[in-house]
Amino acid sequence: MRSISSFITVLSFLPLLCHSFSPENPTDRRLLVLLDDFSLKSSHSIFFHSLQSRGFELDFKLADDPKLTLQRYGQYLYDGLILFSPNTDSFGGSLNLGAVLDFVDSGHDLIVAADLSASDLIRNIGTELGVDFDEDPSAVVIDHTSYAVSETEGDHTLIASDDFIQSDVILGQTKIEAPILFKGIAHSLNAANSLVLKVLSASPSAYSSNPSSKSSQPPSLTGSTVSLVSVLQARNNARIMISGSLDMFSNRFFVSAVQKAGSTNIYKKSGNQQFVSELSKWVFHERGHLKVVNLGHHKVGEVDEPAMYRIKDDLDFSVEIYEWSGNSWEPYVANDVQVQFYMMSPYVLKTLATNQKGLYSTSFKVPDVYGVFQFKVEYHRLGYTSLSLSKQIPVRPFRHNEYDRFITTAFPYYGASFTTVAGFFIFSFIFLYNK
Template sequence: MVIDHVGHAASEVEGDHTLIASDDFVESDVMLGEKKIKAPVLFRGIGHSLNPANSLVLKVLSASPSAYSANPKTKLSVPPSLTGSAISLVSVVQARNNARVLISGSLDLFSNRFLRSGVQKVGSSIKHEKSGNEQFVIEISKWIFHERGHLKAVNVKHHIAGETSEPAMYRINDDLEYSVEIYEWSGAAWKPYVADDVQVQFYMMSPYVLKTLSNDEKGLYSASFKVPDVYGVFQFKVEYQRLGYTSLSLAKQIPVRPFRHNEYERFITTAYPYYGASFSTMAGFFIFTIAYLYHK
């Protein structure tokens, strides 16, 4: 069980201190709502730990630095292996396919008794008439069941600047425009998603262009840039991951060709010295031939 002799609920001062009053929540309005949970959450159960190398898991409710995991009915013979803020009371997993899972070490956290019970943290003079369990459970359930924090991308488009149709391929140094519409599910309808950190990559083995998309606050994200002076098979890639939101992974393949033989400029200003050298060589050879044939 998770035991905390400093952060337990005041109603069980003389008990084994397994009734935890925790207020160490994840800082995310998407996951726990814009209205801040003011009262601590009552928790009695087991703790678990997360692999810090795993980017798919996240602590939603953590234990205090004074907590530890042990059997309250036996005497500790060795220091506990799981202590402090490393103990996760409630965690979530968002898989790569955006499936969501909640893991809690306490069934009592969801009980009617805990939802309706008052709470006072030991050492605190503030007594809350109602614990934060109900608000916490409702808000995290909305996130788990995709009622909040769910994104979708539609109408992915790209074309040459000044045109509207999507070409089969681009030419090096073309000016192009890329756009995508991103919406967020509000629980009742899709509404425009507004952010300033969505980026597009023009990618071939590595990103040749990385551009931040500008938005019109109506869901439309767009950017314009020049095709690099490299030909091959490129991809438009949008990889968007933000805390509390489903991830977006968009990819669209497009080839890039060099200039055709009839698309180059015929006379380039910087090449005039070479033109002069060629014509002077021809003139010199002609004069040498006349002099060699007709001069004794």
């Protein structure tokens, strides 16, 4: 009896235990921030506070913490990962290169910041994500025409760049006026990866080299091939930001005045804070995130969705698309959303009309081909999450009693048949009764 009562007592605590060890709710928007040193919490506090003010919960840990883990009981504990640990040769706990890539493959977001002392681990992460850092570990970005003017001329490794990607959805609609201060290493985009984009580029006069030594070989990265900050949106809509500078996120660069060489404009504050804040909004899906609801179709004049269509039926198709504004879902308005009526290849391709309130619709006639078709909506636009959805529907031919009794185009054949009958009758009459 005592064992039975003990078993019942344990069972009574199971719901509580399951609740206590359940993974975090993904709507909590938890971010894991890995640091080389906890001093980065204060030196980069403006950036971290901007994330917290937008509702993110930050979990700061050292990159070599032996208890590091991204998931528990098969569920991920975080929605995003920030790697501000360029010096780390290996992560602690169960975290490694493969775990980071699996985290991205599962649809989660990532920010990677490197600097001159970037380890092979950080460089390998960049390589797996579609960018290649300069192989020379002592090389930094140098620009003798687009550097930031300072009291000491220096070696022109403090770059003032204003070559941004032209995309409001990625960088926001408010134009960044002041140049971005950048001091770090260069990377290039892997030509085999079509998903990675330059967000902040170096000027044509920039190159990657060691400023303290003379090299007999030309720089491997020069001009337009040098990328300072790049982003990637994977096919599963995970978003990644890769920066060659950790200082770019620092309070010092956020509040520093900046003057670009060759310009008379002096800005009291660099554009770093606006640039990083707006770009992080895109990375963490606060902007440019779409969803599709209420995909439907029915015959013209009806309301209910049929189990199948007949060839040459007239049908109405509709779908609703909304965009996340950071606080709520708002109607997404565009004029380039299309639907395909697809079987092996698209038989119908129609651009959807919108009512400016999120509803997209069109009408068309089912083609004169029967089989199993799909309504397919595939939408790919720079900066927005990709939409790919389909709905299957069979199309049948006419039944035997659904064909028209007389077809207009067949009148010549009808006439030929009756003429043949009449001719045969006249011939038979003459043959039988004419002597």
